[in-house]
Amino acid sequence: MQVMLVSAGELSTSATIPLADDDDDDDGEDEALRDARALDSPHYEVKELSELPEQWRRAKVAWLCKEVPSHRQATLLRLLNAQRKWVTQEDLSYVAVHCMRIRENEAGFRVYKWMSQQHWFQFDFALATRLADYLGKDRKFSKCREIFDEIVNRERVPSESTFHILIVAYLSAPIEGCVEEACTMYNSMIQIGGYSPRLSLHNSLFRALVRKPGGGSKHYLKQAEFIFHNLVTTNLEIQKDIYSGLIWLHSYQDVIDRGRITELREEMKQRGLEESVDVLLSVLRACSKEGDVEEAEITWLKLLDTGYSLPSQAFVYRMEVYAKIGEPMKSLEIFKGMQEAGIPTSVVAYHKIIELMSKAQELKITEALMDEFIGSGKKPLMPSYIDLMNMYFNLGLHDRLESTFSECISRCRPNRTIYNIYMDSLIRVGNLEKAEQIFNEMITGGTVNTNARSCNIILGGYLTSKEFVKAEKIYDMMHQKKYDIDPQFLDEIEYILRLNKKMMKKPVKLKLDEEQREILMGLLLGGVRIESDEQKKIHAVFFEFREDSDVHSVLKTHIHERYHEWLTSFCMLRDGNDEVPYRFSTVAHSNFGIFADQFYRSGRPSIPKLIHRWLSPRVLAYWYMQGGLRTSSGDIVLKLKGGSREDLERVVRTFQMRSLNCKVKRKGRISWIGFQGEAANRIWELMEPYVLEDLKDVLKPEGQKMVLEEKLNDSIQLNHVV
Known part of the structure; x- marks a missing residue:
């Protein structure tokens, strides 16, 4: 739908406002944004300047059209405040539409906001929608959302174009939290607005969900399934990357729904879509979490048949499968095979094999792998140091644990986990004084900090050594911080408090220090x-x-x-x-x-x-x-x-x-x-x-x-x- 208006310099002619183009966009127009051009917006018209009743009013409105876009917010507010005695909603609506025509959409927004705060303002759905759409096309999602919320607060349902454009604006913003807002708008568009989104919008939102690394994307599975469901129920084309993306999300879940993965793969087969390397890697990842060796080997052979160079991640998943069924040496064999095949050993591969060997308590192998990892110059080393120290702790090799702790903090940024392991080791060997020193270092250092585990470790040390006064102080600190006390210490703490004629403390009254x-x-x-x-x-x-x-x-x-x-x-x-x-x-x-x-x-x-x-x-x-x-x-x-x-x-x-x-x-x-x-x-x-x-x-x-x-x-x- 088109909007009729006249420019300030052409008092006798009318012009048409097209939807704002994005010719400057280096990446070209987004398909979802192009689809917005086909969506109807409410029809909106303003009078031509020649239709205004008084000559002086026509002149002043034309002057505002010239001045408003050239001023910043503070000056613009002063300018508008000075026109209170004569200006009307009709006048300012014309100015706002003029700003949209010349692509000064932020100026139009400021005029609209000032106008909406006046006592004579009557809400105009068509103007609000038009302005929201223009702001959204300019990627001004916060201002677009502000007008969107105003429309909702006026008990009106925003137009399909406003929903669509606002979602695209959110997806275009490289700001944390915008994808979540886009999902909220998408759901509202369907459930509250009753609209059927275009195919491009479904696809754009889905791709945004799977764009993050696996750990961050896995929480979007429910939303991704909702998008997939809408594609199916509206008989829209489901592209290959939608299937592969959904399988990828399922493979990152803590609890794998193998039935759903199988169902999606079967649908791909029925539609004649070939399984890509990404799909096969996702299936292999799912197998690694469940220890399904048979399916993993079938998938591995399919990966080999693709003829592509296999990523190191595929070897990592295969290593994990065999570790799940209690064959860590087979995992080591796969790791060595990867190196012999000339495939670069990734950081993830080192992390995984050191984790598996340390859990299997293969001391010499783990130490050799750790030396190799350090010698490679790859980082981060911290996850592998944690695995190594846990192995030493479980084997009772406290001297090696201490030297590894010193080596770790000299190479890596201090980490609370390794401090806790070291402190627990000191308690085990009876070195309470050193453990207390480490605990105090964690508190005063400001970088590592203590947590519930740290406090429970030192509390256990004090109780074992009959340091009841210090134990009570730790108990007070844990109570203040709302840390959970290890159940094995509760009886002893209650006994100490009874000796001092005290009761177990009730929740403290919160107060900022x-x-x-x-x-x-x-x-x-x-x-x-x-x-x-x-x-x-x-x-x-x-x-x-x-x-x-x-x-x-x-x-x-x-x-x-x-x-x-x-x-x-x-x-x-x-x-x-x-x-x-x-x-x-x-x-x-x-x-x-x-x-x-x-x-x-x-x-x-x-x-x-x-x-x-x-x-x-x-x-x-x-x-x-x-x-x-x-x-x-x-x-x-x-x-x-x-x-x-x-x-x-x-x-x-x-x-x-x-x-x-x-x-x-x-x-x-x-x-x-x-x-x-x-x-x-x-x-x-x-x-x-x-x-x-x-x-x-x-x-x-x-x-x-x-x-x-x-x-x-x-x-x-x-x-x-x-």
């Missing part, structure tokens, strides 16, 4: 968010860390431990799992109210008015670790989200009062505050005592004076994020 408060302030400045339930006056903190950041991979473990007692039960680690997720959240609690009030206004990030009192060295350090970066030239840059220009000026003045000169770049609601040369050194001196030990070398400025103007005049080089 001073350090937790400062850390949270820094994290909030760095981008951590708070969600509030205004009716119940409770608030939850959502911690999110980037998977592509070395700094965040260390920081997340520290934060998870530091706020352990506040975390939801779902976010706490269970069953010996030491892998901290990149996203976790606290329980909703009134104690976070002051932070919600100060750092969020009307649901948007903001800057506290008393920020000059709160910017302590610890707050700065956690702000830097969460939302800062060190540029390639060694300068320090802090990212600040939200807040007005006045808020930003208040932050800058706070730095200037401390003789910390800085440069600022503001783009939308994001600000970058840069420190160069001597200023970078001075702010680092303030932060360094509170920066995690393992991150100091990564985040420390280089100290020489560098020119920062060029970076801040355009944009920060995000590829330098550490």
Whole structure:
């Protein structure tokens, strides 16, 4: 459907607004986005300027059409506020449509938002839909979603085009969480909107689900099956990669549904689709998890018949199959065969064979393989060090375990698992003093941190050595952190408390300590968010860390431990799992109210008015670790989200009062505050005592004076994020 309007410079003619093209897109138009052109949007028309009743109004509207696209948000708001006395919804609708015509969609969005906040505003479904569609085509998914939500809140069902375009916009965004939002929109499109998505949309969403590595994609199986079901029920073409992708997802599940895999393979056969190497690898992976040697060997022969060079992963799965049925030496034979065939030995292959040999307690073979792995220069070594130390622990070779621990921490970043194994070994040999030293190092180091297992290990050591006072202190700490106490220690703990005429403690009343408060302030400045339930006056903190950041991979473990007692039960680690997720959240609690009030206004990030009192060295350090970066030239840059220009000026003045000169770049609601040369050194001196030990070398400025103007005049080089 087309929209009739006239431009500001052509008062007597009408023009047509086509859907926005993506000619600049280097990758060409996405098939799903091209399909959106065939979808009907509600018909929307605006009057021509010549139809407006007064000449002065026509002139002013034409002037607004010229001025609005040329101003940034703050100036634009002042401009619109100055027109309150005369402007009407009809006038501004014309301006918004004009902005869409000239592809100034963000300007059109700002005009629409200002208009929607006026007392005379009447919701216009057609205009809202048109604007949402244009924003979505520009990949402005957050603004498109804002209008989408407004349509829903007005008790209207968004058009098919809006659903379709918003899903494509989410899939085009390289931002964590967008795939999940696309899935939500897709499901709503079918279940609430009652629409039948185009084939291209089904395919685009499905491919996005399987684009991540297996570990990340396996949670999308239910969604992938739903897409497959919709393809079947609407009689759309099911392409070969949909079948192979679905089998791939099934092969990564913890519990394999072999019946479903067989069913999908049979369907492929009936449709005349040949099984690719990817499908055969997926089947082999499924066999390796169940120990199905017969099916694995049949699949292996099919892989050989393809004539393609086999990936090392195929050998790894075959090794795993034989280990499952108790034939680890056959696995070793397969590993040696892979090397003899001239196939490069991957890191995964080394990890797997060392894991299998260590579990089989083949001491000399495991040590030889570990030496070979280290000599290859491949990394990471940590998983294999953990397997090696576990083998030494089970064999009672505590001297070798200790030397391996020392070797490991000299080669690899410290890891909580190896610290726990070493501490458990020290307890076994009766070296409680050394174990206590390691435990304290974990607490004070700030990088490794303790967990429930660490505390239970040292608690067991204290109880065995009759160190009841120290055992009670560990019990108090575990109680505070909400750690589960090993059942074998409960009777002894109860006996100790009875001797001291104490009772087993009830759940503690949660309260933030001073350090937790400062850390949270820094994290909030760095981008951590708070969600509030205004009716119940409770608030939850959502911690999110980037998977592509070395700094965040260390920081997340520290934060998870530091706020352990506040975390939801779902976010706490269970069953010996030491892998901290990149996203976790606290329980909703009134104690976070002051932070919600100060750092969020009307649901948007903001800057506290008393920020000059709160910017302590610890707050700065956690702000830097969460939302800062060190540029390639060694300068320090802090990212600040939200807040007005006045808020930003208040932050800058706070730095200037401390003789910390800085440069600022503001783009939308994001600000970058840069420190160069001597200023970078001075702010680092303030932060360094509170920066995690393992991150100091990564985040420390280089100290020489560098020119920062060029970076801040355009944009920060995000590829330098550490």
